[in-house]
Amino acid sequence: MNQLLRILEGIGSTVQLLLRAASYAPTLPRQFGRLIEQCYLIGYTTLPIVAILSFFIGSVLALQAGYSMQNFGAKQFIGALVGLSMARELGPVMVAILLTGRVGSAIAAELASMKVYQEVDALVTMNIPPARMLVLPRLAAVLLMMPVLTIIANLVGWFGGAIISSATSFIAIDPASYFATMRQQMEFSDVLNGLVKAEVFGFVIVLVCCNIGLNTRGGPREIGAAVTRAVVVSLILILVLDYFVTKALL
Amino acid sequence: MPPPDTETADLEKPMGGTSAVGVKVENLSKSFGSFDVLKGVTFDVQPGEIFVLMGPSGSGKSVLLKHVVGLELPSAGRVTIDGLDAAEPTTREKVRMALVFQAGALFNSLSVYDNLALYPREHRLAKESGIRDKVMRALQILSLEHAAQKQPSELSGGMRKRVAIARALVMEPQLMLYDEPTSELDPVMSATISEIIATLKEQYRVTSIVVSHDRELALGIANRVGILMGGKLAYLGSASALRQPQDGRIEEFLHPKIDLKNPRFKKLEN
Numbered sequence: 001m002n003q004l005l006r007i008l009e010g011i012g013s014t015v016q017l018l019l020r021a022a023s024y025a026p027t028l029p030r031q032f033g034r035l036i037e038q039c040y041l042i043g044y045t046t047l048p049i050v051a052i053l054s055f056f057i058g059s060v061l062a063l064q065a066g067y068s069m070q071n072f073g074a075k076q077f078i079g080a081l082v083g084l085s086m087a088r089e090l091g092p093v094m095v096a097i098l099l100t101g102r103v104g105s106a107i108a109a110e111l112a113s114m115k116v117y118q119e120v121d122a123l124v125t126m127n128i129p130p131a132r133m134l135v136l137p138r139l140a141a142v143l144l145m146m147p148v149l150t151i152i153a154n155l156v157g158w159f160g161g162a163i164i165s166s167a168t169s170f171i172a173i174d175p176a177s178y179f180a181t182m183r184q185q186m187e188f189s190d191v192l193n194g195l196v197k198a199e200v201f202g203f204v205i206v207l208v209c210c211n212i213g214l215n216t217r218g219g220p221r222e223i224g225a226a227v228t229r230a231v232v233v234s235l236i237l238i239l240v241l242d243y244f245v246t247k248a249l250l
Numbered sequence: 251m252p253p254p255d256t257e258t259a260d261l262e263k264p265m266g267g268t269s270a271v272g273v274k275v276e277n278l279s280k281s282f283g284s285f286d287v288l289k290g291v292t293f294d295v296q297p298g299e300i301f302v303l304m305g306p307s308g309s310g311k312s313v314l315l316k317h318v319v320g321l322e323l324p325s326a327g328r329v330t331i332d333g334l335d336a337a338e339p340t341t342r343e344k345v346r347m348a349l350v351f352q353a354g355a356l357f358n359s360l361s362v363y364d365n366l367a368l369y370p371r372e373h374r375l376a377k378e379s380g381i382r383d384k385v386m387r388a389l390q391i392l393s394l395e396h397a398a399q400k401q402p403s404e405l406s407g408g409m410r411k412r413v414a415i416a417r418a419l420v421m422e423p424q425l426m427l428y429d430e431p432t433s434e435l436d437p438v439m440s441a442t443i444s445e446i447i448a449t450l451k452e453q454y455r456v457t458s459i460v461v462s463h464d465r466e467l468a469l470g471i472a473n474r475v476g477i478l479m480g481g482k483l484a485y486l487g488s489a490s491a492l493r494q495p496q497d498g499r500i501e502e503f504l505h506p507k508i509d510l511k512n513p514r515f516k517k518l519e520n
Contacts, residue, residue: 114357117353117358118353118355119356119357121316121349121351121355122351122355124319124320124321124342125319125321125342126368127342128368128372128373133372
Protein backbone atom coordinates (compact mmCIF):
# COMPACT_ATOMS: atom_id res chain seq x y z
CA MET A 1 0.00 0.00 0.00
CA ASN A 2 2.80 2.40 0.97
CA GLN A 3 4.65 1.50 -2.21
CA LEU A 4 1.55 2.29 -4.28
CA LEU A 5 1.14 5.62 -2.49
CA ARG A 6 4.77 6.47 -3.21
CA ILE A 7 4.31 5.65 -6.90
CA LEU A 8 1.18 7.82 -7.09
CA GLU A 9 2.97 10.59 -5.21
CA GLY A 10 5.87 10.33 -7.68
CA ILE A 11 3.51 10.56 -10.66
CA GLY A 12 1.73 13.53 -9.11
CA SER A 13 4.92 15.45 -8.35
CA THR A 14 6.30 14.71 -11.84
CA VAL A 15 3.16 16.07 -13.50
CA GLN A 16 3.25 19.13 -11.24
CA LEU A 17 6.88 19.74 -12.18
CA LEU A 18 6.04 19.41 -15.86
CA LEU A 19 3.20 21.93 -15.57
CA ARG A 20 5.39 24.36 -13.63
CA ALA A 21 8.22 24.06 -16.16
CA ALA A 22 5.76 24.46 -19.06
CA SER A 23 4.36 27.62 -17.49
CA TYR A 24 7.84 29.19 -17.75
CA ALA A 25 8.21 28.30 -21.47
CA PRO A 26 8.03 31.99 -22.51
CA THR A 27 11.27 32.59 -20.54
CA LEU A 28 13.20 30.14 -22.73
CA PRO A 29 14.57 32.74 -25.19
CA ARG A 30 16.33 34.59 -22.39
CA GLN A 31 17.74 31.32 -21.08
CA PHE A 32 19.43 30.71 -24.43
CA GLY A 33 22.86 30.28 -22.81
CA ARG A 34 21.57 27.58 -20.49
CA LEU A 35 19.78 25.87 -23.39
CA ILE A 36 23.00 25.73 -25.42
CA GLU A 37 24.91 24.43 -22.40
CA GLN A 38 22.35 21.66 -21.89
CA CYS A 39 22.35 20.82 -25.62
CA TYR A 40 26.10 20.42 -25.35
CA LEU A 41 25.83 18.18 -22.27
CA ILE A 42 22.94 16.10 -23.56
CA GLY A 43 23.88 15.95 -27.23
CA TYR A 44 27.57 16.48 -27.81
CA THR A 45 28.92 14.56 -24.80
CA THR A 46 26.61 11.59 -25.47
CA LEU A 47 27.48 11.43 -29.18
CA PRO A 48 30.71 9.36 -29.03
CA ILE A 49 29.18 6.54 -26.99
CA VAL A 50 26.04 6.59 -29.15
CA ALA A 51 28.19 6.27 -32.29
CA ILE A 52 30.34 3.45 -30.92
CA LEU A 53 27.41 1.39 -29.63
CA SER A 54 25.29 2.01 -32.74
CA PHE A 55 28.09 0.78 -34.98
CA PHE A 56 28.41 -2.46 -33.08
CA ILE A 57 24.66 -2.98 -32.72
CA GLY A 58 24.26 -2.57 -36.48
CA SER A 59 27.19 -4.93 -36.99
CA VAL A 60 25.83 -7.61 -34.67
CA LEU A 61 22.37 -7.30 -36.22
CA ALA A 62 23.84 -7.90 -39.67
CA LEU A 63 25.95 -10.77 -38.41
CA GLN A 64 23.10 -12.55 -36.63
CA ALA A 65 20.65 -11.91 -39.46
CA GLY A 66 23.16 -13.12 -42.06
CA TYR A 67 23.88 -16.28 -40.08
CA SER A 68 20.18 -17.09 -39.59
CA MET A 69 18.94 -16.06 -43.03
CA GLN A 70 21.60 -17.79 -45.13
CA ASN A 71 19.75 -21.10 -44.69
CA PHE A 72 16.60 -19.57 -46.23
CA GLY A 73 18.35 -17.81 -49.05
CA ALA A 74 17.04 -14.52 -47.71
CA LYS A 75 20.27 -12.84 -46.78
CA GLN A 76 19.82 -10.17 -49.48
CA PHE A 77 17.21 -8.66 -47.14
CA ILE A 78 19.77 -7.96 -44.42
CA GLY A 79 19.85 -4.29 -45.39
CA ALA A 80 16.09 -3.95 -44.90
CA LEU A 81 16.20 -5.87 -41.62
CA VAL A 82 19.02 -3.78 -40.15
CA GLY A 83 17.47 -0.57 -41.48
CA LEU A 84 14.02 -1.22 -40.06
CA SER A 85 15.30 -2.59 -36.74
CA MET A 86 17.55 0.38 -36.15
CA ALA A 87 15.07 3.03 -37.25
CA ARG A 88 11.94 1.72 -35.59
CA GLU A 89 13.28 0.12 -32.42
CA LEU A 90 16.95 -0.22 -31.61
CA GLY A 91 18.02 3.33 -32.48
CA PRO A 92 15.58 5.17 -30.21
CA VAL A 93 15.65 2.57 -27.41
CA MET A 94 19.43 2.37 -27.36
CA VAL A 95 19.82 6.16 -27.36
CA ALA A 96 17.26 6.40 -24.54
CA ILE A 97 19.11 3.79 -22.47
CA LEU A 98 22.42 5.56 -23.05
CA LEU A 99 20.80 8.88 -22.22
CA THR A 100 19.57 7.44 -18.93
CA GLY A 101 23.03 6.22 -17.96
CA ARG A 102 25.00 9.15 -19.28
CA VAL A 103 22.71 12.16 -18.77
CA GLY A 104 19.77 11.10 -16.57
CA SER A 105 22.04 9.91 -13.78
CA ALA A 106 24.09 13.13 -13.98
CA ILE A 107 20.94 15.27 -13.83
CA ALA A 108 19.61 13.34 -10.82
CA ALA A 109 22.98 13.57 -9.04
CA GLU A 110 23.41 17.29 -9.73
CA LEU A 111 19.91 18.30 -8.69
CA ALA A 112 19.88 15.96 -5.66
CA SER A 113 23.18 17.46 -4.57
CA MET A 114 21.81 20.99 -5.06
CA LYS A 115 18.76 20.03 -2.98
CA VAL A 116 20.70 18.38 -0.17
CA TYR A 117 23.20 21.25 0.06
CA GLN A 118 20.32 23.80 0.07
CA GLU A 119 21.19 25.41 -3.27
CA VAL A 120 17.62 24.75 -4.40
CA ASP A 121 16.29 26.36 -1.20
CA ALA A 122 18.54 29.34 -1.92
CA LEU A 123 16.99 29.66 -5.38
CA VAL A 124 13.49 29.57 -3.87
CA THR A 125 14.32 32.28 -1.34
CA MET A 126 15.74 34.37 -4.22
CA ASN A 127 12.38 33.95 -5.97
CA ILE A 128 14.05 32.06 -8.83
CA PRO A 129 11.82 29.03 -9.52
CA PRO A 130 13.93 25.84 -9.86
CA ALA A 131 11.47 24.60 -12.53
CA ARG A 132 12.39 27.62 -14.66
CA MET A 133 16.14 27.62 -14.19
CA LEU A 134 16.96 23.94 -13.68
CA VAL A 135 14.23 21.96 -15.46
CA LEU A 136 12.96 23.94 -18.46
CA PRO A 137 16.34 24.29 -20.30
CA ARG A 138 17.00 20.57 -19.83
CA LEU A 139 13.58 19.58 -21.19
CA ALA A 140 13.96 21.87 -24.19
CA ALA A 141 17.51 20.63 -24.84
CA VAL A 142 16.51 16.97 -24.80
CA LEU A 143 13.67 17.67 -27.26
CA LEU A 144 16.21 19.28 -29.60
CA MET A 145 18.95 16.69 -29.16
CA MET A 146 17.06 13.37 -29.17
CA PRO A 147 16.21 13.43 -32.90
CA VAL A 148 19.80 14.37 -33.74
CA LEU A 149 21.24 11.56 -31.60
CA THR A 150 18.73 9.04 -32.95
CA ILE A 151 19.38 9.93 -36.60
CA ILE A 152 23.14 9.61 -36.01
CA ALA A 153 22.59 6.28 -34.21
CA ASN A 154 20.54 5.02 -37.19
CA LEU A 155 23.09 6.13 -39.77
CA VAL A 156 26.06 4.68 -37.89
CA GLY A 157 24.15 1.43 -37.22
CA TRP A 158 23.21 1.10 -40.89
CA PHE A 159 26.82 1.66 -41.96
CA GLY A 160 28.05 -0.82 -39.33
CA GLY A 161 25.69 -3.41 -40.80
CA ALA A 162 26.84 -2.58 -44.35
CA ILE A 163 30.53 -2.99 -43.48
CA ILE A 164 30.02 -6.31 -41.70
CA SER A 165 27.71 -7.60 -44.47
CA SER A 166 30.36 -7.03 -47.10
CA ALA A 167 33.34 -8.08 -44.97
CA THR A 168 31.91 -11.36 -43.64
CA SER A 169 32.52 -14.29 -45.94
CA PHE A 170 29.28 -16.18 -45.28
CA ILE A 171 27.18 -13.06 -45.91
CA ALA A 172 29.16 -11.28 -48.65
CA ILE A 173 26.61 -8.66 -49.63
CA ASP A 174 28.10 -5.55 -51.16
CA PRO A 175 27.07 -2.15 -49.72
CA ALA A 176 25.19 -1.13 -52.88
CA SER A 177 22.83 -4.17 -52.64
CA TYR A 178 22.57 -3.73 -48.87
CA PHE A 179 21.39 -0.12 -49.17
CA ALA A 180 19.22 -0.91 -52.22
CA THR A 181 17.08 -3.40 -50.26
CA MET A 182 17.01 -0.98 -47.35
CA ARG A 183 15.62 1.77 -49.61
CA GLN A 184 13.08 -0.62 -51.17
CA GLN A 185 11.66 -1.88 -47.89
CA MET A 186 11.80 1.25 -45.77
CA GLU A 187 9.63 4.33 -45.76
CA PHE A 188 10.18 7.74 -44.26
CA SER A 189 7.46 6.96 -41.70
CA ASP A 190 9.65 4.20 -40.25
CA VAL A 191 12.33 6.74 -39.39
CA LEU A 192 9.72 9.22 -38.22
CA ASN A 193 8.14 6.67 -35.85
CA GLY A 194 11.52 6.08 -34.30
CA LEU A 195 12.05 9.80 -33.84
CA VAL A 196 8.67 10.17 -32.13
CA LYS A 197 9.62 7.36 -29.76
CA ALA A 198 12.99 8.96 -29.07
CA GLU A 199 11.35 12.30 -28.23
CA VAL A 200 8.92 10.62 -25.80
CA PHE A 201 11.70 8.62 -24.12
CA GLY A 202 14.09 11.56 -23.83
CA PHE A 203 11.45 13.90 -22.45
CA VAL A 204 10.27 11.39 -19.85
CA ILE A 205 13.82 10.47 -18.78
CA VAL A 206 14.85 14.08 -18.17
CA LEU A 207 11.57 14.95 -16.43
CA VAL A 208 11.71 11.93 -14.12
CA CYS A 209 15.38 12.44 -13.28
CA CYS A 210 14.81 16.15 -12.55
CA ASN A 211 11.86 15.33 -10.31
CA ILE A 212 13.69 12.63 -8.37
CA GLY A 213 16.70 14.92 -7.94
CA LEU A 214 14.62 17.86 -6.75
CA ASN A 215 12.70 15.72 -4.25
CA THR A 216 15.79 14.32 -2.55
CA ARG A 217 16.00 14.81 1.20
CA GLY A 218 18.77 13.84 3.57
CA GLY A 219 22.51 13.61 3.00
CA PRO A 220 25.13 12.20 0.62
CA ARG A 221 23.74 8.68 0.94
CA GLU A 222 20.36 9.87 -0.36
CA ILE A 223 22.07 11.46 -3.37
CA GLY A 224 23.37 8.03 -4.38
CA ALA A 225 19.97 6.48 -3.73
CA ALA A 226 18.30 9.18 -5.85
CA VAL A 227 20.61 8.45 -8.79
CA THR A 228 19.91 4.72 -8.57
CA ARG A 229 16.17 5.35 -8.35
CA ALA A 230 16.25 7.76 -11.28
CA VAL A 231 18.09 5.26 -13.49
CA VAL A 232 15.88 2.30 -12.52
CA VAL A 233 12.62 4.24 -12.95
CA SER A 234 13.80 5.65 -16.30
CA LEU A 235 14.78 2.23 -17.64
CA ILE A 236 11.46 0.71 -16.62
CA LEU A 237 9.58 3.63 -18.17
CA ILE A 238 11.52 3.33 -21.44
CA LEU A 239 10.48 -0.29 -21.88
CA VAL A 240 6.87 0.24 -20.76
CA LEU A 241 6.45 3.32 -22.94
CA ASP A 242 8.14 1.52 -25.82
CA TYR A 243 5.30 -0.98 -25.93
CA PHE A 244 2.54 1.62 -25.76
CA VAL A 245 4.12 4.08 -28.19
CA THR A 246 4.91 1.28 -30.65
CA LYS A 247 1.32 0.06 -30.44
CA ALA A 248 -0.02 3.56 -30.93
CA LEU A 249 2.19 4.15 -33.97
CA LEU A 250 1.51 0.85 -35.74
CA MET B 251 32.90 36.49 -17.39
CA PRO B 252 35.01 39.64 -17.85
CA PRO B 253 37.19 40.57 -14.86
CA PRO B 254 35.20 42.99 -12.73
CA ASP B 255 36.31 46.55 -12.37
CA THR B 256 36.85 47.15 -8.67
CA GLU B 257 37.44 50.84 -9.18
CA THR B 258 33.85 51.53 -10.16
CA ALA B 259 32.26 50.25 -6.95
CA ASP B 260 31.19 52.95 -4.51
CA LEU B 261 31.21 51.82 -0.90
CA GLU B 262 29.31 54.83 0.41
CA LYS B 263 26.37 54.32 -1.91
CA PRO B 264 23.63 52.36 -0.13
CA MET B 265 22.74 48.98 -1.62
CA GLY B 266 19.10 49.16 -0.67
CA GLY B 267 16.84 52.14 -0.50
CA THR B 268 13.83 50.02 0.34
CA SER B 269 11.92 50.06 3.61
CA ALA B 270 12.41 47.43 6.29
CA VAL B 271 9.49 45.12 7.07
CA GLY B 272 8.03 43.73 10.28
CA VAL B 273 7.54 40.02 10.93
CA LYS B 274 4.78 38.53 13.05
CA VAL B 275 4.85 34.90 14.18
CA GLU B 276 1.46 33.88 15.53
CA ASN B 277 0.91 30.67 17.46
CA LEU B 278 3.20 28.78 15.07
CA SER B 279 3.28 25.00 15.38
CA LYS B 280 5.09 22.48 13.24
CA SER B 281 5.13 18.70 13.44
CA PHE B 282 7.14 16.18 11.45
CA GLY B 283 5.15 12.96 11.78
CA SER B 284 4.48 12.54 15.48
CA PHE B 285 7.35 14.83 16.49
CA ASP B 286 6.29 18.36 17.48
CA VAL B 287 9.14 20.72 16.64
CA LEU B 288 7.36 24.04 17.29
CA LYS B 289 4.54 24.35 19.79
CA GLY B 290 2.56 27.56 19.47
CA VAL B 291 5.40 30.06 19.16
CA THR B 292 4.36 33.73 19.12
CA PHE B 293 6.51 36.84 18.78
CA ASP B 294 7.01 39.74 16.44
CA VAL B 295 10.00 41.54 14.99
CA GLN B 296 9.84 45.29 14.44
CA PRO B 297 10.99 46.88 11.16
CA GLY B 298 14.72 47.58 11.28
CA GLU B 299 15.27 45.46 14.38
CA ILE B 300 17.95 42.81 14.94
CA PHE B 301 16.19 39.88 16.56
CA VAL B 302 18.38 36.98 17.67
CA LEU B 303 16.74 33.61 18.14
CA MET B 304 18.72 31.29 20.36
CA GLY B 305 18.17 27.84 21.76
CA PRO B 306 19.75 24.43 22.17
CA SER B 307 20.32 22.19 19.16
CA GLY B 308 17.06 20.65 17.93
CA SER B 309 14.88 23.28 19.56
CA GLY B 310 13.36 24.31 16.20
CA LYS B 311 15.23 27.55 15.44
CA SER B 312 16.15 26.73 11.84
CA VAL B 313 12.69 25.27 11.21
CA LEU B 314 11.16 28.52 12.40
CA LEU B 315 13.45 30.48 10.08
CA LYS B 316 12.34 28.32 7.14
CA HIS B 317 8.72 29.22 7.93
CA VAL B 318 9.58 32.91 7.64
CA VAL B 319 10.94 32.45 4.09
CA GLY B 320 8.18 30.03 3.12
CA LEU B 321 10.41 26.95 2.76
CA GLU B 322 8.27 25.14 5.36
CA LEU B 323 4.53 25.35 5.78
CA PRO B 324 3.08 25.59 9.30
CA SER B 325 1.04 22.76 10.83
CA ALA B 326 -0.87 25.48 12.68
CA GLY B 327 -0.59 29.22 13.15
CA ARG B 328 0.98 31.60 10.67
CA VAL B 329 3.87 33.89 9.91
CA THR B 330 3.21 37.24 8.29
CA ILE B 331 5.65 39.71 6.78
CA ASP B 332 4.21 43.21 6.59
CA GLY B 333 0.78 41.57 6.83
CA LEU B 334 1.46 39.11 3.98
CA ASP B 335 1.30 35.38 4.65
CA ALA B 336 4.86 34.00 4.45
CA ALA B 337 3.51 30.64 3.24
CA GLU B 338 2.22 32.25 0.01
CA PRO B 339 4.76 32.17 -2.84
CA THR B 340 3.57 35.63 -3.93
CA THR B 341 4.97 37.08 -0.68
CA ARG B 342 8.50 36.39 -1.98
CA GLU B 343 7.63 38.47 -5.04
CA LYS B 344 6.39 41.41 -2.95
CA VAL B 345 8.95 41.37 -0.12
CA ARG B 346 12.66 41.04 -0.86
CA MET B 347 14.07 38.68 1.74
CA ALA B 348 17.38 36.91 1.84
CA LEU B 349 18.40 33.90 3.87
CA VAL B 350 22.06 33.34 4.69
CA PHE B 351 22.24 29.57 5.06
CA GLN B 352 24.36 27.90 7.71
CA ALA B 353 26.64 26.27 5.13
CA GLY B 354 26.36 29.19 2.72
CA ALA B 355 24.38 27.28 0.05
CA LEU B 356 26.55 28.87 -2.61
CA PHE B 357 26.02 27.59 -6.14
CA ASN B 358 29.03 25.33 -6.56
CA SER B 359 28.95 25.44 -10.35
CA LEU B 360 29.25 29.26 -10.37
CA SER B 361 32.12 31.54 -9.44
CA VAL B 362 31.76 33.90 -6.48
CA TYR B 363 31.02 36.75 -8.89
CA ASP B 364 28.33 34.79 -10.72
CA ASN B 365 26.82 33.66 -7.40
CA LEU B 366 26.29 37.30 -6.52
CA ALA B 367 25.18 38.31 -10.00
CA LEU B 368 22.57 35.55 -10.29
CA TYR B 369 19.73 37.38 -8.55
CA PRO B 370 19.93 40.70 -10.45
CA ARG B 371 20.48 38.83 -13.73
CA GLU B 372 17.52 36.52 -13.24
CA HIS B 373 15.24 39.37 -12.23
CA ARG B 374 16.72 41.68 -14.88
CA LEU B 375 17.30 44.42 -12.31
CA ALA B 376 20.10 46.12 -14.22
CA LYS B 377 22.33 45.91 -17.26
CA GLU B 378 25.54 43.93 -16.95
CA SER B 379 27.58 47.04 -16.06
CA GLY B 380 25.07 47.95 -13.33
CA ILE B 381 25.14 44.41 -12.02
CA ARG B 382 28.94 44.50 -11.95
CA ASP B 383 28.81 47.64 -9.82
CA LYS B 384 26.33 46.10 -7.39
CA VAL B 385 28.32 42.88 -7.09
CA MET B 386 31.66 44.61 -6.60
CA ARG B 387 30.17 46.97 -4.02
CA ALA B 388 28.83 44.00 -2.05
CA LEU B 389 32.18 42.20 -2.33
CA GLN B 390 34.02 45.32 -1.16
CA ILE B 391 31.73 45.71 1.86
CA LEU B 392 32.64 42.16 2.87
CA SER B 393 36.34 42.60 1.88
CA LEU B 394 36.07 39.93 -0.78
CA GLU B 395 37.07 41.73 -3.99
CA HIS B 396 40.04 39.39 -4.46
CA ALA B 397 37.74 36.34 -4.36
CA ALA B 398 35.43 37.41 -7.19
CA GLN B 399 36.69 34.87 -9.70
CA LYS B 400 37.18 32.02 -7.23
CA GLN B 401 34.95 28.95 -7.13
CA PRO B 402 33.08 28.24 -3.86
CA SER B 403 35.16 25.08 -3.38
CA GLU B 404 38.29 27.26 -3.08
CA LEU B 405 36.91 29.31 -0.16
CA SER B 406 37.44 28.87 3.57
CA GLY B 407 34.47 28.54 5.94
CA GLY B 408 34.61 32.21 6.93
CA MET B 409 34.84 33.35 3.33
CA ARG B 410 31.88 31.18 2.34
CA LYS B 411 29.80 32.85 5.06
CA ARG B 412 30.88 36.30 3.91
CA VAL B 413 30.15 35.46 0.28
CA ALA B 414 26.70 34.22 1.35
CA ILE B 415 26.10 37.54 3.15
CA ALA B 416 27.38 39.47 0.11
CA ARG B 417 25.03 37.49 -2.13
CA ALA B 418 22.15 38.37 0.18
CA LEU B 419 23.22 42.01 0.15
CA VAL B 420 23.08 42.21 -3.66
CA MET B 421 19.38 41.36 -3.36
CA GLU B 422 18.92 44.65 -1.47
CA PRO B 423 16.68 42.83 1.00
CA GLN B 424 14.07 44.30 3.27
CA LEU B 425 14.44 41.27 5.53
CA MET B 426 17.71 39.44 6.19
CA LEU B 427 17.68 36.05 7.86
CA TYR B 428 20.83 34.39 9.12
CA ASP B 429 21.03 30.72 10.05
CA GLU B 430 23.93 30.17 12.45
CA PRO B 431 26.15 32.80 10.78
CA THR B 432 29.05 32.30 13.21
CA SER B 433 29.01 28.52 13.60
CA GLU B 434 32.27 26.71 12.80
CA LEU B 435 34.19 30.01 12.75
CA ASP B 436 37.09 31.11 14.95
CA PRO B 437 36.34 33.82 17.57
CA VAL B 438 37.80 36.67 15.50
CA MET B 439 35.86 35.70 12.37
CA SER B 440 32.71 35.30 14.52
CA ALA B 441 33.19 38.82 15.83
CA THR B 442 33.74 40.07 12.27
CA ILE B 443 30.49 38.48 11.08
CA SER B 444 28.63 39.95 14.08
CA GLU B 445 30.00 43.38 13.22
CA ILE B 446 28.95 42.96 9.61
CA ILE B 447 25.38 42.06 10.62
CA ALA B 448 25.16 45.08 12.95
CA THR B 449 26.69 47.41 10.33
CA LEU B 450 24.28 46.27 7.63
CA LYS B 451 21.37 47.02 9.91
CA GLU B 452 22.70 50.48 10.70
CA GLN B 453 23.54 51.35 7.08
CA TYR B 454 20.56 49.86 5.29
CA ARG B 455 17.95 49.64 8.06
CA VAL B 456 17.20 46.10 7.06
CA THR B 457 15.22 43.92 9.46
CA SER B 458 17.40 41.04 10.64
CA ILE B 459 16.49 37.75 12.24
CA VAL B 460 19.54 35.82 13.37
CA VAL B 461 19.40 32.22 14.51
CA SER B 462 22.47 31.49 16.57
CA HIS B 463 24.02 29.67 19.51
CA ASP B 464 26.52 32.44 19.84
CA ARG B 465 26.03 34.24 23.17
CA GLU B 466 28.54 36.96 22.32
CA LEU B 467 26.72 37.72 19.07
CA ALA B 468 23.34 37.86 20.80
CA LEU B 469 24.50 40.08 23.63
CA GLY B 470 26.59 42.21 21.32
CA ILE B 471 24.25 43.11 18.48
CA ALA B 472 20.67 42.06 19.28
CA ASN B 473 17.91 44.55 19.98
CA ARG B 474 15.86 41.70 21.35
CA VAL B 475 16.44 38.01 21.94
CA GLY B 476 14.12 35.01 21.86
CA ILE B 477 15.16 31.69 23.33
CA LEU B 478 13.47 28.54 22.07
CA MET B 479 13.47 25.48 24.28
CA GLY B 480 11.58 22.31 23.45
CA GLY B 481 9.66 24.05 20.68
CA LYS B 482 8.40 26.85 22.94
CA LEU B 483 9.62 30.35 23.53
CA ALA B 484 11.28 30.27 26.96
CA TYR B 485 12.48 33.88 26.84
CA LEU B 486 11.56 36.97 24.86
CA GLY B 487 13.08 40.29 25.78
CA SER B 488 16.08 42.54 25.66
CA ALA B 489 19.60 41.27 25.25
CA SER B 490 20.77 43.20 28.32
CA ALA B 491 18.32 41.36 30.60
CA LEU B 492 19.97 38.11 29.53
CA ARG B 493 23.20 39.01 31.27
CA GLN B 494 21.60 37.91 34.55
CA PRO B 495 18.76 35.55 33.62
CA GLN B 496 16.24 34.56 36.27
CA ASP B 497 15.31 31.21 34.70
CA GLY B 498 17.65 28.35 35.68
CA ARG B 499 17.33 26.66 32.27
CA ILE B 500 18.35 29.85 30.48
CA GLU B 501 21.21 30.41 32.90
CA GLU B 502 22.39 26.85 32.25
CA PHE B 503 22.06 27.37 28.44
CA LEU B 504 23.88 30.70 28.38
CA HIS B 505 26.52 30.07 31.03
CA PRO B 506 27.09 26.32 31.20
CA LYS B 507 29.75 25.36 33.73
CA ILE B 508 32.11 22.54 32.98
CA ASP B 509 31.85 20.21 35.95
CA LEU B 510 34.46 17.50 35.71
CA LYS B 511 33.55 15.99 39.07
CA ASN B 512 29.92 15.53 38.20
CA PRO B 513 29.67 15.58 34.37
CA ARG B 514 26.32 16.03 32.66
CA PHE B 515 26.50 12.86 30.60
CA LYS B 516 26.81 10.83 33.82
CA LYS B 517 23.65 12.52 35.12
CA LEU B 518 21.90 11.62 31.87
CA GLU B 519 23.04 8.00 32.19
CA ASN B 520 21.60 7.86 35.71
